[in-house]
Amino acid sequence: MRWGGDTGMVVNAVGLAVFSPVDSTARVAAVVRRLADAIAVGLLADGEQLPSEADLAARLGVSTVTLREALMALRQQGMVETRRGRGGGSFVRVPAEIDPAVRLRTYAVDELRDLGDHYGAIAGAAARLAAQRSLPSDVAPLWRSIRETAAVMRPHGGASPETTGRLRRLDGRFHIEVAAASQSARLTQEEIRLQADIGPLLWLSHEARCGHDETAAQHHAIARAIEDGDGDQARALAERHVLDAIEHLIELRLGLQE
Amino acid sequence: MTAQAGYEDLPHTAGVLTLVGDMVGGVFASLREVRDATARCVAPRGRRTVTADLAVLRPLLWGRLTGGGVAALIAGIGFIAAPGLLADAPWYLEWWQENPGGDPVQLLRDLDPSSSAFYDYTHWEWYSGPLSGAERTICGPYVDYLCTDEYSLTMSVPVVTGGVFAGVAAADVLVRRFEGAVLPALREIPAPAFLVNSGGRVVASNTARWVAGDLCRDAGSFAVRPVRDLPLSLVTEK
Numbered sequence: 001m002r003w004g005g006d007t008g009m010v011v012n013a014v015g016l017a018v019f020s021p022v023d024s025t026a027r028v029a030a031v032v033r034r035l036a037d038a039i040a041v042g043l044l045a046d047g048e049q050l051p052s053e054a055d056l057a058a059r060l061g062v063s064t065v066t067l068r069e070a071l072m073a074l075r076q077q078g079m080v081e082t083r084r085g086r087g088g089g090s091f092v093r094v095p096a097e098i099d100p101a102v103r104l105r106t107y108a109v110d111e112l113r114d115l116g117d118h119y120g121a122i123a124g125a126a127a128r129l130a131a132q133r134s135l136p137s138d139v140a141p142l143w144r145s146i147r148e149t150a151a152v153m154r155p156h157g158g159a160s161p162e163t164t165g166r167l168r169r170l171d172g173r174f175h176i177e178v179a180a181a182s183q184s185a186r187l188t189q190e191e192i193r194l195q196a197d198i199g200p201l202l203w204l205s206h207e208a209r210c211g212h213d214e215t216a217a218q219h220h221a222i223a224r225a226i227e228d229g230d231g232d233q234a235r236a237l238a239e240r241h242v243l244d245a246i247e248h249l250i251e252l253r254l255g256l257q258e
Numbered sequence: 259m260t261a262q263a264g265y266e267d268l269p270h271t272a273g274v275l276t277l278v279g280d281m282v283g284g285v286f287a288s289l290r291e292v293r294d295a296t297a298r299c300v301a302p303r304g305r306r307t308v309t310a311d312l313a314v315l316r317p318l319l320w321g322r323l324t325g326g327g328v329a330a331l332i333a334g335i336g337f338i339a340a341p342g343l344l345a346d347a348p349w350y351l352e353w354w355q356e357n358p359g360g361d362p363v364q365l366l367r368d369l370d371p372s373s374s375a376f377y378d379y380t381h382w383e384w385y386s387g388p389l390s391g392a393e394r395t396i397c398g399p400y401v402d403y404l405c406t407d408e409y410s411l412t413m414s415v416p417v418v419t420g421g422v423f424a425g426v427a428a429a430d431v432l433v434r435r436f437e438g439a440v441l442p443a444l445r446e447i448p449a450p451a452f453l454v455n456s457g458g459r460v461v462a463s464n465t466a467r468w469v470a471g472d473l474c475r476d477a478g479s480f481a482v483r484p485v486r487d488l489p490l491s492l493v494t495e496k
Contacts, residue, residue: 043404045373048366055364058357133473135457137383138400144381169375180401183459183471185409188401 027062031070033193034060039079039092040196041176042169046094050080053090100204104253112253116246119194119202120239122187123175127222127238129182131231138181142223145174146216153212167212171203174219178238181226205245205252268494270446271483277443278453279486281436282413284328285429286394286488288335289415291318292427296337297419306345312337312352319354322429323362331439332356333406334365334430337417338379340389343424349377355405355430365405376404388416388426396489399433399461399470409433409470411461433470437462449494456489 038044050056057067071090074080082090107115130138149170152163172195179191206215218241225234295318300307315337322328322335336353344350353365371378379385387395395414402410414428444451444464452463452474460472468474474493483492 042374043376044366045370045377047373051364051366058359058361058363059355061359133459133471135459135473137457141381166375173375176403180403183399183401183409185401185403185407188403189407192403 024066027066028069028073031060031062031067032073035070035074036077036079037193037196039094041172041192041199042094043192044092046092048092050090050092100201101252101256103201104249105256107253109250109253112246112250115194115198116243119198120242120246122190122194123178123242124235124239126179126182126184126187126191127226128231128235129184129187130178131226131229131234133183134181134226134229136227139223139227141177142174142181142219142226145170145177146219146223149174149216149219153216168200168203171206171215171219172199175199178222178226201249202242202245205248206241209245209248267481267483268447268449268451270443270448271451271492271494274440274443274447274451274453274492275483275485278440278490278492279488281328281331281439282396282485282488282490285331285413285431286415288322288328288332289413289427289429292322292335292337293415293417296417296427297424300343300417300424301419307343308346309344309350309352310346312339312350315352316354319352320362323354323356331431331435332429333410333432333435335428336365337425337427338385339425340423341380349379351379353405382412384412384414384428385426388414389423391416394488396455398455399459402430406430406432411436433461437470447494451492451494453485454491454493461490 035044044050051059053064053067053071057064060067062070071080071082075082078095079093080090081093082088149167152166152170175195176188176191179188182188203215206218218237222234222237222241225237292315295315296312299311299314319335323332334353334355336351338353339347339350341348349369349371351365351369354362355365357363369377369379380389382397384395384397387397393415397412397414399409399411402408402412410433411431412428413431414426417424417427440453440462441464444453444462447464450463450465450467452465452468453461454474455461458474458477460468460470460474463469474480477493479496480493481496484490485492
């Protein structure tokens with residue numbers, strides 16, 4: 001086909017896409033995505049009971065039919081468990097920590113690079129805006145996460161299997177708090193989505209590559225730049241934090257046997 | 259700087275101060291009702307309060323979420339228990355949110371921080387403000403990623419029973435809805451004008467130079483008028 005050929009067909013196709021009914025499978029996928037992201041980053045906790053189907057459907061603004069399909073998909077992914085009878089209901093199941101190599105294998109190198117581009121843009125923009133717009137009360141949660149992380153590390157002198165999950169979730173919380181300090185709900189929602197996607201892999205990369213102290217030092221430097229109102233520095237540090245980890249993940253991915 | 263008494267202020271500023279004072283005052287009036295009902299509910303009576311006792315608050319909470327007037331501003335309202343107050347749940351919110359499709363719906367019930375890094379609510383300003391003695395707290399505007407998932411304000415008052423802090427009564431107001439309610443009046447002012455919280459963060463504005471979320475760090479170069487005795491001010495350029 002020639003460039004720009006048959007424009008009538010293109011216009012027609014766009015018209016069809018715009019005015020076609022919104023696919024109910026898209027709504028199911030959106031609900032699955034929202035709940036799976038919340039479970040992955042720890043906004044919903046292991047063992048927590050979800051509201052009744054009617055309540056949850058109302059909260060999410062979808063029909064109970066759509067919600068039931070979404071819950072079924074989440075059950076198949078092992079993220080929700082439904083018990084019948086007295087004391088029954090749907091409960092959150094946080095999947096066991098998966099083998100990073102298995103997870104990494106699901107991404108092609110160009111996908112990792114693309115995720116890094118996307119995440120670097122979001123994290124950098126969020127950190128810059130946070131530096132411009134933060135009040136001390138917005139920076140306080142960042143220092144709190146840094147302190148809590150240090151407190152988890154100290155008695156153990158290193159990440160034990162029990163502390164790994166907690167440290168990873170605190171890492172995710174730190175990055176979500178930076179995004180929230182930007183005052184942008186959209187950047188925060190995008191940060192939560194990216195944390196659910198690739199947060200655990202990036203964190204493992206940081207820990208493996210430079211160890212906990214260096215990761216903590218980078219978080220400290222980002223928080224300091226935001227507190228100082230230095231937007232350029234905050235953005236550069238936040239981008240570097242993502243891109244260094246992505247580069248390391250790409251190295252690891254290239255070393256994996258197909 | 260506060261506008262001087264007798265000083266000829268810009269037209270329509272008094273109208274904005276009255277409107278915003280009435281609106282926000284109305285939300286706090288609802289919160290005082292929730293506070294008083296909660297204090298009665300958790301008052302000492304020979305046994306510790308349990309979560310089921312708080313169900314008596316529901317008709318009141320639903321009433322403050324549905325209908326016109328102040329209720330049209332409020333997106334969520336309830337009582338947040340001080341950790342350890344209740345016998346059967348160390349961490350608990352009796353929290354209800356509006357639901358455009360029908361009756362209000364309850365937010366997740368049990369928030370145990372040992373199960374999630376996000377659940378310790380005591381550090382949020384809407385909790386720490388009343389805990390440290392503030393009679394009225396306006397937290398935000400802030401990105402409320404736990405509850406509304408939107409840019410929000412949370413207003414709160416302490417609940418005290420027998421001289422002991424029992425938790426907070428609080429309400430969520432979405433920034434876009436607050437802005438919609440004050441913008442017509444704000445537009446009447448024939449100059450760039452905006453409302454800021456006590457930290458200088460813009461809540462609503464009639465100019466693109468200052469929009470919700472921006473920080474107005476240099477109060478000295480503006481005329482600042484407090485909205486009654488609330489932690490809010492109306493600001494115009496000098």
